[in-house]
Structure formats: structure tokens, C-alpha cells
Amino acid sequence: GAVVSQHPSWVICKSGTSVKIECRSLDFQATTMFWYRQFPKQSLMLMATSNEGSKATYEQGVEKDKFLINHASLTLSTLTVTSAHPEDSSFYICSAREDISYNSPLHFGNGTRLTVT
């Protein structure tokens, strides 16, 4: 089945620094990837849709200058949390669809746990 890989699986950084998270589709090409955020004991919230070769589409309330998304190739999307603050500590999960059809399900990576000290 389709595999989505995320790296790193966890990261600790100091307040004010930036952190980059990678999301890769290992055995398929993904023109669109999705970035979700999960707070402790809560559900997932869609942050943005990453589009290969064009700008990402952000959900309402998500700061695009804070969460930079780059989808430079058909197998890689990156999320950079800029000038991280403790409130950015969360579990970030990316997902991708195996083909462009809306009929195919989303496959998720294993997530990245970010802790900002």
C-alpha cells in the first residue's frame, strides 16, 4: 500500500528558532499533500493543502508566514515552523492521496512531535 514518511519523528527546539519537517511519498507521486496538526487528546485539524509547483492553500486561522510550506517535487513537501514558540508545540502529521482522484483515501505519515522550550 501507499507509504508516507515523515522526518523527523520528534524534535525539540528553543523558542525563536525554526524547524523544518519533511513529508515524503515513498512509492507514489503526490501532487497534493495535506498538513494536519493534533493537540494533545484532541482531533486533527487541517492546517494547509500543499500543492506541487504552486502556493499552499491555508485554512482559516493558520498563519502562512508562520508555517511555511514548500512542495518542490512530486514526492516531497516540507513544513517549516518559523520563530517557534511554546504554543507551537504539537503533533504535526502530513498525508497524501495515492492518486489525484478524490476517490482514493488519504494515507498519513507517522507524525512529528514538536516541543518548543
Add this chain to the structure above:
Amino acid sequence: GEDVEQSLFLSVREGDSSVINCTYTDSSSTYLYWYKQEPGAGLQLLTYIFSNMDMKQDQRLTVLLNKKDKHLSLRIADTQTGDSAIYFCAEGVFYGNKLVFGAGTILRVKS
């Protein structure tokens, strides 16, 4: 707007069946999904059902969809301790491009 609701907690004995319920609001949902999340891990797709189906069975998993009532359920037969996890129901909106998740149901299996 879109909303998905689930019961928060379910406890069953090993070997029993588990039924996790979910309700959703968007009648234009194309697909409905069940994902499993183990502690500290990402989401694992368990199964999904197209909105024009009533039932889907996959080994120990049975999904029932009542589109009229916008009710979805996941039945796990012969529940094992390894099934202990959080189960998320999600509906695909905007032609399935965006998933809206429920809060998750914590399933605890007692041996």
C-alpha cells in the same frame, strides 16, 4: 459547517465485539473513513466506505452507514488487546479533498 462527533471512550473485554459510533453533518460527503492511532504514532487507515454503500466488511471490521441519519459505525469482531487505540471517524468534504475528523474514541480492551 462540517462537524463529526464520536463517543469519547469505550471499554470491552477481550473476545467481545466493539462498536464505535460516529455522526456527521455534511450530506455531500463522498467517503467516510476510520483511522486508528496508537500512542505516539501517526494515523493508520483502517477502512473507508463510499457514501452510496450501506455496509462494508473487511475481515474483523464491519462498517455500517446510515446516510439518512448521517450515522457511521465501526464494529470490531473478536476484539484483541492489540486493538486498544484511539479510533477516528472522518468525513471527506469538498469532493473528498478535505477530511474533517471526529475527536476520536479511546478503545480499551481488558484481558
